[in-house]
Amino acid sequence: MTQTQIKPWSQVDDDVVGGDAPSATNAAPRAERSAPGPYRAPNVVAGGARAYMTRLRAVHAVAPLIVAACWLLLGIAFGFWSEGFSRMAQLGMFTLNGLAIAIVLFSWRARKDRITELRTALDRIGRERAEVAPPPSIDEELKQVWSAVEQHATSLSGQLQRIRSDQKQMELALSLSGVQKQQAEAVLRAISDPVLVTDAYDQLVQANPAAEELFGIKGDQSTRVPVSEIINDEKIVAAIRDSREAEVRVAKRRIELDIGDRVFAMTLSPIGSQTSGGMGGVESHGVVCLMRDITKDRLAARMKSEFVAQVAHELRTPLSSIRAYVEMLVDGEANDEKTRNEYYGIIDASADRLGRLIDNMLNISRIEAGTVRISKEAVSLSIVAKEACDLMRPAAEEKNITLTEELTPTMYQVMADRDLIYQAILNLLSNAVKYTPGGGSVQLRMLPLDVNKSIRIEVTDTGLGIPKEDLPRMFQKFFRVEANKQLAKGTGLGLNLVKQIVETVHGGELTLTSEVGKGSTFGIVLPLATENAKG
């Protein structure tokens, strides 16, 4: 009897009522020794309680009738064959016959009652699963049947409980795996990087929206289609295949791909599980491909490399002068005192320039890292601005550029790091002179703002001007206006340093207005120092 065939006891009983009586005669229980057929132990667990009961009841129903009929026929035959017996003897025979039939019928009836009791008790076990005592009326043989049935019922009840508990666990696992699947899908959808999942046959199992967009996959296309039919990039298809076929499946692989104008780093992780064969064998279920857009990283790396090259160039130029003039002096190429002094002067100036370049770069780096040493004091901006103008004047005059200044009285002071503010003003003036063609003009102007709460320093030139589209990027590190690169050298650091000094260090504001062909105006707005702040 398999588990699925389990029926309630009451139903078993119904089956027994309509049971097949003929077969019962072949397997009569010990209870009916008079019936023919081999003996079978009442191990109902082995044979099945239901079959046993069927046979038992059939034998009880038919056997007494057969015995009674035999007796009757024997009596009639006896009477027929014994004509010579007296009527008394014949009467005695018939009486004995009748008596025997009555006894058999009575015994059959009593047995049937006991079996009915047994059946009722067994029904209770099935229905109520209760501890039911065997009916007192049953004899030793039926008691054995009882205990076998009871044992079987207990075993079945245990099995039933286990099956129910297994079923509950499976239902729970099923609902849990449904939730997990939903969660996994939600995670996949939420990932902004493209993700592809393929199966053991390199067919696409899943693609998140980012991947669908990147590869132009339509929603209905996205399942169980060979990946080579969807993605028209042999490199990706081959990478997926290689990853799936690879011997060492635990290892991830990474490839870089150019797709359109974007660059992706694709990480392929095989989905594998240990095979039952052991020895570290792994079965492949497919591959998960995660793609990360590294376009910006690449751009940053390129900008950094360009910056380093530019910085190296800027550093090498004064270094070249130093080395070349020193060598000239050593080689005695400077014959007179005047030439020697000229060479000394150039070496000195070049060393200065080298120092300034290094300072500039370190300043930016320190301000950015927040490690710059700032010593703020009350600084008269007019004095600092005048110094910067004086320093730039020779360069301006060399290019025939008019440099004018319009300064406020020295009482206008700001709380500032003198060296850094000087650097910022100098950078603006230097840029103005650099990008203004000969014959133009550069003007430095200062004016108090907001009823003497802040002060504005403006540097206006009649230079090349900045294209409108480049204005937002002017203060970015390394950025240089392409159209103006030819006119002057630069690291693309100067304006970034000004912005850092004005806004990060001093909490001021740096402004810019410009028009191509007309010129530019850079403005620094700084809060004026209060009397208290000046200490």
Place this chain on the structure above:
Amino acid sequence: MSAERILVCDDEPHILHVVSAKLRHANFEVLTAADGAEGLEIAQAEIPDLVVTDYQMPLLSGLELCAKMRADSRTSHIPAIMLTARGFSLNEQELGRTNIKKVLVKPFSPREVLSTVRQVIEGAGNPVASDLSAGV
């Protein structure tokens, strides 16, 4: 071997000055230009025997100057030596479009410039091919 005319092109006045001085002391006639455009103009007008040029210059880079000289029938025969402060080598393809015979990396030695100038002038027409990609 004197009186060969050498055009020196550099936007850094100090470099221009020192290279010119070294070559003049060695009895070369030196022409100078402060940017690539001016250099091209002088090269086309004066047809020097050799050009020593910086790589990075305003208006016209040293490479563009040499390519334009090579493309112009008047100046196509003039060999060139390049001084560069660039942090990477120039590629063969770029150099192939020019008559650049040797690349010297800044910071350079004036002695080395002079010896290279002599070497190139003596062996004019025999490109120093193995030295072309020497730029670091």
